[in-house]
Amino acid sequence: MEKTFQPAAIETRWYQHWEASGYFAPQGGEQAYSIMIPPPNVTGSLHMGHGFQEAIMDALIRYHRMRGFNTLWQVGTDHAGIATQMVVERQLEAQGLTRHDLGREAFNAKVWEWKEESGGTITQQLRRLGSSLDWSRERFTMDPGLSAAVQEVFIRLHKEGLIYRGKRLVNWDPALHTAISDLEVIAEEEQGHLWHINYPLASGEGYLTVATTRPETLLGDSAVAVHPDDERFNHLIGQTVALPLCDREIPVIGDSYVDREFGSGCLKITPAHDFNDYEVGKRHDLPMINIFNGDAAISAAAPAPYQGLDRFEARKKVVADLEALGLLAKIEPHVLKVPRGDRSGVVIEPYLTDQWYVDAKTLARPAIEAVESGAINFVPRQWENTYYAWMRDIQDWCISRQLWWGHRIPAWYDAQGKVYVGPDEDSVRSEHQLGPEVTLRQDEDVLDTWFSSALWTFSTLGWPQETRELAIFHPSSVLVTGFDIIFFWVARMIMMTLHFRNEVPFHTVYVHGLVRDAEGQKMSKSKGNVLDPIDLIDGIDLESLVSKRTAGMMQPQLAASVEAATRKQFPDGLAAYGTDALRFTYYSLASTGRDIKFDVGRIEGFRNFCNKIWNAARYVLMNCESQDCGLEPGADVQLSLADRWIIGKADQAAQEVERAVASYRFDLASQALYDFVWNEYCDWYLELSKPVLWDDNASDAAKRGTRRTLAQVLEVALRLLHPMMPFITEEIWQSVAPLAGKQGATIMLQPYPQPAQTAQDAEANDAIEWLQSVILAVRTIRAEMNIPPGKEISVLLAKGDAADKKRLAQNSQYLKKLTKLANVSWLGDGVEAPPCATALAGELEVLVPIAGIIDKDDEIARLGKDIGKLEKEVARIQGKLGNAGFVEKAPAAVVAKEQEKLDHQQQALATLQQQLLKIRAL
RNA sequence: AGGACUAUAGCUCAGUUGGUUAGAGCGCUACCUUGACAUGGUAGAGGUCCCCAGUUCGAAUCUGGGUAGUCCUACCA
Numbered sequence: 001m002e003k004t005f006q007p008a009a010i011e012t013r014w015y016q017h018w019e020a021s022g023y024f025a026p027q028g029g030e031q032a033y034s035i036m037i038p039p040p041n042v043t044g045s046l047h048m049g050h051g052f053q054e055a056i057m058d059a060l061i062r063y064h065r066m067r068g069f070n071t072l073w074q075v076g077t078d079h080a081g082i083a084t085q086m087v088v089e090r091q092l093e094a095q096g097l098t099r100h101d102l103g104r105e106a107f108n109a110k111v112w113e114w115k116e117e118s119g120g121t122i123t124q125q126l127r128r129l130g131s132s133l134d135w136s137r138e139r140f141t142m143d144p145g146l147s148a149a150v151q152e153v154f155i156r157l158h159k160e161g162l163i164y165r166g167k168r169l170v171n172w173d174p175a176l177h178t179a180i181s182d183l184e185v186i187a188e189e190e191q192g193h194l195w196h197i198n199y200p201l202a203s204g205e206g207y208l209t210v211a212t213t214r215p216e217t218l219l220g221d222s223a224v225a226v227h228p229d230d231e232r233f234n235h236l237i238g239q240t241v242a243l244p245l246c247d248r249e250i251p252v253i254g255d256s257y258v259d260r261e262f263g264s265g266c267l268k269i270t271p272a273h274d275f276n277d278y279e280v281g282k283r284h285d286l287p288m289i290n291i292f293n294g295d296a297a298i299s300a301a302a303p304a305p306y307q308g309l310d311r312f313e314a315r316k317k318v319v320a321d322l323e324a325l326g327l328l329a330k331i332e333p334h335v336l337k338v339p340r341g342d343r344s345g346v347v348i349e350p351y352l353t354d355q356w357y358v359d360a361k362t363l364a365r366p367a368i369e370a371v372e373s374g375a376i377n378f379v380p381r382q383w384e385n386t387y388y389a390w391m392r393d394i395q396d397w398c399i400s401r402q403l404w405w406g407h408r409i410p411a412w413y414d415a416q417g418k419v420y421v422g423p424d425e426d427s428v429r430s431e432h433q434l435g436p437e438v439t440l441r442q443d444e445d446v447l448d449t450w451f452s453s454a455l456w457t458f459s460t461l462g463w464p465q466e467t468r469e470l471a472i473f474h475p476s477s478v479l480v481t482g483f484d485i486i487f488f489w490v491a492r493m494i495m496m497t498l499h500f501r502n503e504v505p506f507h508t509v510y511v512h513g514l515v516r517d518a519e520g521q522k523m524s525k526s527k528g529n530v531l532d533p534i535d536l537i538d539g540i541d542l543e544s545l546v547s548k549r550t551a552g553m554m555q556p557q558l559a560a561s562v563e564a565a566t567r568k569q570f571p572d573g574l575a576a577y578g579t580d581a582l583r584f585t586y587y588s589l590a591s592t593g594r595d596i597k598f599d600v601g602r603i604e605g606f607r608n609f610c611n612k613i614w615n616a617a618r619y620v621l622m623n624c625e626s627q628d629c630g631l632e633p634g635a636d637v638q639l640s641l642a643d644r645w646i647i648g649k650a651d652q653a654a655q656e657v658e659r660a661v662a663s664y665r666f667d668l669a670s671q672a673l674y675d676f677v678w679n680e681y682c683d684w685y686l687e688l689s690k691p692v693l694w695d696d697n698a699s700d701a702a703k704r705g706t707r708r709t710l711a712q713v714l715e716v717a718l719r720l721l722h723p724m725m726p727f728i729t730e731e732i733w734q735s736v737a738p739l740a741g742k743q744g745a746t747i748m749l750q751p752y753p754q755p756a757q758t759a760q761d762a763e764a765n766d767a768i769e770w771l772q773s774v775i776l777a778v779r780t781i782r783a784e785m786n787i788p789p790g791k792e793i794s795v796l797l798a799k800g801d802a803a804d805k806k807r808l809a810q811n812s813q814y815l816k817k818l819t820k821l822a823n824v825s826w827l828g829d830g831v832e833a834p835p836c837a838t839a840l841a842g843e844l845e846v847l848v849p850i851a852g853i854i855d856k857d858d859e860i861a862r863l864g865k866d867i868g869k870l871e872k873e874v875a876r877i878q879g880k881l882g883n884a885g886f887v888e889k890a891p892a893a894v895v896a897k898e899q900e901k902l903d904h905q906q907q908a909l910a911t912l913q914q915q916l917l918k919i920r921a922l
Numbered sequence: 923a924g925g926a927c928u929a930u931a932g933c934u935c936a937g938u939u940g941g942u943u944a945g946a947g948c949g950c951u952a953c954c955u956u957g958a959c960a961u962g963g964u965a966g967a968g969g970u971c972c973c974c975a976g977u978u979c980g981a982a983u984c985u986g987g988g989u990a991g992u993c994c995u996a997c998c999a
Contacts, residue, residue: 004961187997194999212999262998269999276999337997385926389995483994518934520992588947591935594927594993599934601948608961619958667936671946686958694957776965783965789954820956873943880941885979894941894980901943
């Protein structure tokens with residue numbers, strides 16, 4: 001074995017072996033356990049959030065697989081409509097082409113090409129993370145099977161009246177030329193202006209001043225609204241104003257929607273370009289004047305001078321023209337929320353178009369009940385509130401997208417615009433008895449990507465066929481996801497699955513936090529602070545990291561600052577930490593919080609942990625290979641106190657892991673394992689094994705007992721760790737398992753250690769704890785008195801009772817070896833101790849004779865410090881016990897415990913004070 | 923505007939039903955290359971548990987109020 005753990009040498013080899021051996025496929029078993037992967041974008045690549053999420057899922061999957069569940073981790077990818085189409089369009093743009101130059105069919109062929117070319121990236125990355133996904137069942141949302149499911153769902157919902165077509169305002173992305181859903185619009189505060197504009201009354205008697213943040217929409221105004229109770233203006237209701245720049249008169253209307261306090265108190269109404277105005281317009285039956293085209297340039301519906309101008313150009317011209325007419329009252333700076341497309345980043349336009357909608361309100365009702373009834377649980381529970389809040393106020397879901405890449409809507413129109421929905425043109429014709437004289441054309445639009453991913457849990461299992469897999473693995477056990485897509489995806493899956501399967505898609509939703517950088521900033525390409533999990537696994541030099549972060553930036557002017565920040569934060573690039581260390585870091589961060597700050601310092605600690613495990617294994621192999629480990633049936637094996645103690649500790653660790661995983665607390669599970677392996681097995685047990693194995697006088701039975709325990713406890717620890725650190729555990733297990741009497745081709749399919757309460761050995765625990773406290777006392781004296789570690793010293797013990805004497809007899813070998821003692825003996829009754837440095841191990845006095853090795857003043861200072869601490873503690877407990885209320889009202893056991901504590905501390909204090917007097921007297 | 927969440931060591935975070943000497947990792951200090959491991963060992967230092975009140979014999983923990991920060995939802999043009 002290498003002296004240090006080299007992850008690169010083993011990871012790929014083991015993954016390939018596992019995959020080739022079919023270990024990732026369901027293995028049978030009575031109870032099923034399944035997770036459907038949140039499908040990543042097929043043309044995307046893995047980021048830290050994926051890495052975190054996959055790590056959690058893989059731990060759950062490996063854990064349950066080892067526990068004998070029939071385990072399926074369904075893998076697949078998503079076609080990511082807008083994102084993917086944008087990428088390919090950008091590639092065309094580089095050649096000076098648009099998708100229209102190619103036409104729909106050729107363009108889609110190009111997208112498929114791109115998918116074939118780049119689609120392997122993410123699946124390769126998933127493999128690098130060690131994810132035990134069942135690749136034999138890989139699915140893609142545009143596969144024929146999943147497309148059939150999408151079509152079936154659309155047609156059935158349409159038949160049931162739950163999908164309809166409607167003309168209404170949508171969020172229009174003028175760059176992408178498509179409608180997008182509410183959720184894809186990000187509204188951020190931006191600095192803008194409030195323009196006050198005078199609209200002359202048609203009567204010629206003065207004017208009304210309106211205030212607007214979008215003066216160009218004036219061209220589409222249908223009315224001016226005032227509050228009906230506003231005495232400044234309500235007498236004008238029913239009159240008309242002459243709309244500036246347009247040869248139109250529009251009415252003054254009364255509507256209580258108007259806020260009298262804001263702006264001028266008069267509101268211009270543009271029903272075709274504002275969601276609130278749209279509602280007002282409907283109430284008052286106002287005309288909807290659509291002054292934009294799909295690019296958000298001014299349409300023919302506006303006066304000629306403005307036609308063809310971009311909306312921002314139009315704004316400038318409108319303002320200038322108004323000013324020239326003297327109608328601009330004032331301009332105020334104003335902070336407003338500007339809606340932008342989350343993909344394109346351009347300002348979203350409320351735009352009047354025909355779109356397809358899902359009646360979400362109807363579907364939401366059972367979906368709310370499923371969570372209320374507990375059929376679906378959120379972990380942590382508070383996310384249920386977020387879910388309810390959104391679901392109870394849900395808006396109909398706009399599902400059509402004016403894209404080419406995606407599931408084309410199965411609807412056909414005749415020349416009159418009558419719509420027919422069906423799987424294909426022939427079925428539509430025969431169903432509706434349409435002869436060849438009727439021309440039909442298919443709807444040009446595709447469906448929102450989330451429409452297909454909403455079916456993911458059952459479409460991947462073969463629906464609409466009633467497959468065996470559906471019967472076994474659906475509903476799935478748990479959905480692992482970030483809170484940012486509860487609305488996008490989780491809610492929609494619940495709605496669709498309940499409707500079509502009459503069962504929930506999953507029993508539990510485990511909502512994890514979002515991975516951020518060390519400063520708590522969201523990782524994003526534009527900020528240039530992203531980390532690629534693969535770079536943490538393999539390492540990357542500074543120059544490559546800089547160029548990776550600055551390549552292809554949306555805002556190239558930021559490249560310099562990104563580069564500087566990167567050079568400052570990672571002057572040496574990133575070291576290669578390996579997959580196991582990365583994964584363990586993720587688990588350690590998986591607490592209940594919403595933000596997960598990823599500090600590279602953490603991963604280094606866990607790489608060291610891997611190395612620790614590696615070296616512990618090296619030690620075990622060196623001492624057990626080709627040795628008698630007492631595995632024969634009936635072998636003469638004697639277990640020491642240390643052996644019995646560590647066996648109990650391993651069981652305790654198994655208990656803690658079980659409890660932690662049951663509540664999705666991977667931070668606690670990882671902490672329990674780290675603690676057990678490093679602080680108990682390595683720090684204590686391995687050291688305690690040395691005095692036995694290296695003692696020529698120790699019996700063969702004792703040596704067998706220690707070797708067997710070394711190997712078996714390590715083997716148990718490996719299995720406990722395997723779901724979190726798959727690679728290193730497999731590598732070591734292969735050579736350690738035989739020494740522990742285990743056979744098997746892989747650790748992956750071994751049973752997970754089950755805790756057994758009986759494994760706690762009170763006598764062994766007491767004995768080892770006693771030993772640890774005495775060792776600590778001696779080491780403290782050594783360290784604080786500057787006694788060289790190599791120098792052998794003698795120790796006297798005093799004030800022990802019969803139990804202490806027994807323990808020393810049992811443990812003196814350990815004690816001598818671990819603290820380098822020449823000898824250790826009891827101070828006889830009535831014998832005056834020589835001048836000593838003193839420390840306490842409980843009641844027991846641990847004395848190190850001073851002569852020649854210890855400075856008197858040092859010892860006085862040291863004792864003084866300890867005495868000070870004890871005095872404070874004694875005073876604190878005395879205060880507590882002196883409080884009549886406490887003694888009377890607190891439970892007797894609590895009072896007794898305090899009293900006992902006080903007695904101990906007082907006795908210790910007295911001992912040290914006496915000792916101080918003695919030393920002073922020297 | 924409404925709602926949620928967070929505040930514990932220099933940093934990142936644990937802390938179960940109120941009773942602990944408030945813990946871990948990293949970082950820091952001192953000493954140590956001893957036969958698994960310097961990606962290591964040993965021993966330390968370090969906290970007004972955000973503030974104020976309340977409940978209680980007892981509060982990091984429960985209640986109310988405040989402060990600071992983060993986020994979500996809906997938005998006044």
